[in-house]
Amino acid sequence: MSMDYTDFTGPRWVEIDTDAIAHNVRRVKNALQAGTRLMAVVKADAYGCGAPEVARAALAAGADMLGVTTLEEGLELRAGGVTAPVLMFAPLLSQEAGQAVRHRLTPSVSHPGVLPALAAAARERGEVVDIHLKVETGMGRTGLAPEDIVPVALSLRGYPELRLEGVYTHFATAVYADSFVRTQFDRLQAALEDLKEAGIAVPVRHACNSAATFGFPEMQLDMVRVGTLLYGQYPGGGNKGWGLDLKDPWRVKARILHLREAPAGTSVGYGRDHILKKSTRVAVIPLGYADGLTVSPLVRPKNTVDLFKILVKTVAAFWGYGRAEVTVAGRVTPVIGRVGMQLSMVDVSHVPGVKLGDEVEAGLRRLNTNPRLPRVYLRSGQPYLVRTIQGEMSLAEEGVDH
Numbered sequence: 004m005s006m007d008y009t010d011f012t013g014p015r016w017v018e019i020d021t022d023a024i025a026h027n028v029r030r031v032k033n034a035l036q037a038g039t040r041l042m043a044v045v046k047a048d049a050y051g052c053g054a055p056e057v058a059r060a061a062l063a064a065g066a067d068m069l070g071v072t073t074l075e076e077g078l079e080l081r082a083g084g085v086t087a088p089v090l091m092f093a094p095l096l097s098q099e100a101g102q103a104v105r106h107r108l109t110p111s112v113s114h115p116g117v118l119p120a121l122a123a124a125a126r127e128r129g130e131v132v133d134i135h136l137k138v139e140t141g142m143g144r145t146g147l148a149p150e151d152i153v154p155v156a157l158s159l160r161g162y163p164e165l166r167l168e169g170v171y172t173h174f175a176t177a178v179y180a181d182s183f184v185r186t187q188f189d190r191l192q193a194a195l196e197d198l199k200e201a202g203i204a205v206p207v208r209h210a211c212n213s214a215a216t217f218g219f220p221e222m223q224l225d226m227v228r229v230g231t232l233l234y235g236q237y238p239g240g241g242n243k244g245w246g247l248d249l250k251d252p253w254r255v256k257a258r259i260l261h262l263r264e265a266p267a268g269t270s271v272g273y274g275r276d277h278i279l280k281k282s283t284r285v286a287v288i289p290l291g292y293a294d295g296l297t298v299s300p301l302v303r304p305k306n307t308v309d310l311f312k313i314l315v316k317t318v319a320a321f322w323g324y325g326r327a328e329v330t331v332a333g334r335v336t337p338v339i340g341r342v343g344m345q346l347s348m349v350d351v352s353h354v355p356g357v358k359l360g361d362e363v364e365a366g367l368r369r370l371n372t373n374p375r376l377p378r379v380y381l382r383s384g385q386p387y388l389v390r391t392i393q394g395e396m397s398l399a400e401e402g403v404d405h
């Protein structure tokens with residue numbers, strides 16, 4: 004019996020093209036300086052794409068290491084069968100040390116208080132645990148003060164179970180390419196210089212996120228930590244002229260659940276905000292603000308240009324411009340009326356032959372997209388895996404027709 008894979012997903016899902024991720028990994032890796040390694044950052048469920056599957060694709064395409072924020076995210080990769088090295092950016096609590104060591108997840112040390120617990124866990128297992136020291140150079144978040152780097156590194160001599168693998172920092176303004184990036188980099192370099200003078204070897208020095216990797220290529224050091232670019236996006240938006248030719252792996256799809264011809268004067272949706280001016284073919288789709296439709300983060304304007312842009316958008320919204328849009332049969336169609344929690348209305352009057360069950364594509368922001376939307380993974384254009392919050396299902400084994 005033939006089945007469509009959307010039998011497993013219901014009428015809304017996200018397609019993730021793992022070939023596009025692999026392409027982006029290769030493009031980034033090939034553009035790095037000789038000898039610079041690539042950490043694929045798969046935090047926040049791989050920016051909404053699904054961490055275990057993205058990690059597998061990135062590693063197969065040449066990523067050297069993975070990066071996540073929390074222990075929980077590291078454990079999810081291990082549970083998903085990913086065995087590659089994983090650096091956790093957030094400071095670990097001492098009570099998390101045992102799990103981190105047991106699952107060979109690499110901690111970032113931002114405070115020496117966690118070292119005894121890490122060493123004890125390593126000793127118990129008879130293992131040597133790699134750690135990275137995080138240096139606070141201007142992000143104002145986590146990390147050791149630069150003057151504490153040498154004392155903490157020297158204290159590691161009292162813990163033969165711990166090996167200093169890396170030292171790194173994180174930039175606050177790389178996306179603005181301002182001079183503070185240089186200030187932070189210089190502070191890191193000074194700390195590294197101090198370590199060298201103290202006779203301490205640092206195998207892996209790293210600083211760059213996506214924006215810095217190509218905005219300041221001279222700062223790539225031994226490794227770069229790249230997220231945004233691997234997902235086909237450019238930090239701060241726009242193609243930066245970096246010649247990377249990235250591909251977008253992300254498509255949100257939904258099926259039309261209801262379709263009707265509504266006469267002029269009909270009001271559509273909550274608050275009766277939208278009154279049809281003429282007879283309109285209205286489609287209902289199973290996406291709303293609970294799923295991330297039109298939800299965008301409120302950005303505090305950074306300068307007067309930003310402020311002006313936000314004002315223009317707000318005024319445009321007042322006149323009905325800039326509303327959410329979806330694409331039906333290749334045509335961009337506006338969402339009409341207020342976006343509902345889970346159901347929204349679309350004007351499909353100008354889409355010839357549109358019918359119930361047709362696919363629409365919506366531009367949802369990855370990190371605002373509801374994790375309950377099933378993720379369908381594609382390879383060579385074919386779906387091979389569906390991940391829902393209930394679990395994963397391989398489509399190849401189910402003999403699903405495409």
Ligand SMILES: *Cc1c(COP(=O)(O)O)cnc(C)c1O
Nearest residue numbers: 044092173212213228229230231
């Ligand atoms: C998120 C993150 C990155 C990757 O940032 P992108 O701009 O998405 O490339 C690198 N390093 C740290 C510490 C991060 O938290």
